[in-house]
Amino acid sequence: QSALTQPPSASGSPGQSVTISCTGTSSDVGGYNYVSWYQQHPGKGPKLIIYNVNERPSGVPDRFSGSKSGNRASLTVSGLQAEDEADYYCSSYAGSTTYVFGSGTKVTVL
């Protein structure tokens, strides 16, 4: 399994939106509607913020949204806030109860 492809960085000013892409294959992203996104602040463990492409766990602000088309998924953070500055990783179910992760995107709030 190869890692999913994400841009290394993205940025936006407070209040703006930023969108992160995640490109896989028909064996992972394109094959299942089980794309997740994780937020990771420095020195912390990852936190689930989106699952099943576009669903949010309880407590995650609706500023976070997800979508998918073919082998490509996206995470959009609207109304950027300072606390959104973090690393973001996509993940897809890849069959046989395994997961493949993205390379990570560092989001900077300018």
Place this chain on the structure above:
Amino acid sequence: EIQLVESGGGLVQPGGSLRLSCAASGFIFSNIRMYWVRQVPGKGLVWVSHIKNDGTITDYADSVKGRFTISRDNAKNIVYLQMDRLRADDTAMYYCATDGGWKLSSWGQGTLVTVSS
């Protein structure tokens, strides 16, 4: 509140062994498949291994197959990762995580493993 606390990391020489532990609380541990995921500092996440809720089924990434062994003690709410024949490229932060049905719902803070002479 779900809590996962990893321990057992440290500095080990190439060829050595370590056993990682992940103590779980706040949920019915015996009902949940558990995962180990690692992250080289500054790099992405990589699935390492998982174990079915009753311990009967396990799976491993090719890079660790034959060297790492995952197990669990449902009476103590702990999942283990026995790491043998460690190599420099096993150096990483190791996280345990809970399976939430097609997603990894909760994660610990990680334990750092450094393989170096």
